[in-house]
Amino acid sequence: MDVKFINAFTKSITNVLKTMMELDVKFGKPHIKQADAEKLDVSAVIGLSGDASGVVVIAFRKEIAARAASRFAGLEMTVDHADFADSLGEFANMVAGGAKAEFHGLDVSISLPSVIVGDNHEVIKSKVHPALVIPCTAEFGSFVVEICMEVRKPATVGA
């Protein structure tokens, strides 16, 4: 995946946190996911299809996921709350939707979100197209956005 797509995701993450949570976000250095990467507890997953296909995963430690979901929904919740998965799924939906809007020249569809909860799990993606990891830190804690995407057409990114 061309690194120019990273900008589309960082822009979208910044916009979602600012607009929905009134929070700033800091980014670490994007890198290719390594085999020994830390396994996390909650993953919000969105599939991409069309001219770019793959998957976007936003992954958290459990307590940070609960704080993120609470902040997004505007009500306190734990991972057991009925709206926990809904809140994080919508968060992921907005991040992926905002990023794909920056892919000019590509017709891309996003799936409905899925949220996986389980201690120290990993969402297995493609071995052919390694996941690119964007480390993020906001007031509620640190999380990562993993992008595993194959782009089939030339595209520009951003305005």
Added chain:
Amino acid sequence: MKILLVDDSRTIRNIQKNIFAKLGHETIVEAADGVEGLKQVEAESPELIILDWNMPNMDGITFLKTLRAQGNKTPVIMCTTESEKSRVIQAIQAGASNYVVKPFSTETMAEKINQTIKKVTAG
């Protein structure tokens, strides 16, 4: 004013309900997809509909086309992550009255609601 919120995310419906409450609109009915939305239109006769695009069972654009094919002229504000120009045009051609891109601020949503209500009351 009776408002129908059609979105598969209860979180988003709750956020929208809070915005409407701040604007003084307390009569809200809800649906989690297009199929349920059409049933609510028939049962509740809402005066304004806020509509998501990507939903299970029946998506927002199919809901909107079905609604207009039935001759229903209730104003519809699309509220979706689908922000590409082609999608906005598709929604307007299908009969959407206004368009809000997610993520949305309270101010943006309030502005679009007021714009739409004004348009409707102006005839």
